Amino acid sequence: MEWSDLSLETTPFDEREFTQLWLLATALYGVGDVVTTIALIEYVPEIDEGNLLMATAVEQFGLLGLVGLKVVVFMLCIWVSLWGARDGDAVVYYLSPALLAVAGAFTTVYNLWLLFGVT
Incomplete structure (x- = not known):
């Protein structure tokens, strides 16, 4: 299955709702988590990244590694959600943005x- 095969056109799901779900996930996971994680990494040297995969990405590639890995996770979750929509599976469709949010x-x-x- 390719990205081009994933569309909401032939599904029971609404594009507006999809956009709203993913805007919420973007705000909380894509902006809130990324910005606060960067602030911790940059301004609180006593605290290390708790996620081993993220810590490795930051160690190897700096902040670009953190953001890049977050983007990969985000895109994978959008793909899973669209895959669920294509199959008419509401659980799969809603679960990805809900978990990220x-x-x-x-x-x-x-x-x-x-x-x-931190004091």
């Missing part, structure tokens, strides 16, 4: 707590 919200709050809680 929840993970992004949690890590953003946790990162802010670390950022402002």
Whole structure:
């Protein structure tokens, strides 16, 4: 299956809803988590990245590695969501943006707590 095969045209799902779901996931995971993680890496040297894969990406490629890996995860999740939509599977369709939004919200709050809680 290719990206071009993934479309909402022949599915029971609405493009507007899809856009709103992914805007929320982008705000929480793509912006909130990335910005707060970068702030921690740059301004709080006492704290190391807790995710081994992310830590390795940052160690090897710097902040570009962090952002690149986040983009790969994000694109993979969009692909899974569109794949679920194509099959009419609501669970698969909604699960990807929901998981990213929840993970992004949690890590953003946790990162802010670390950022402002370090004395």
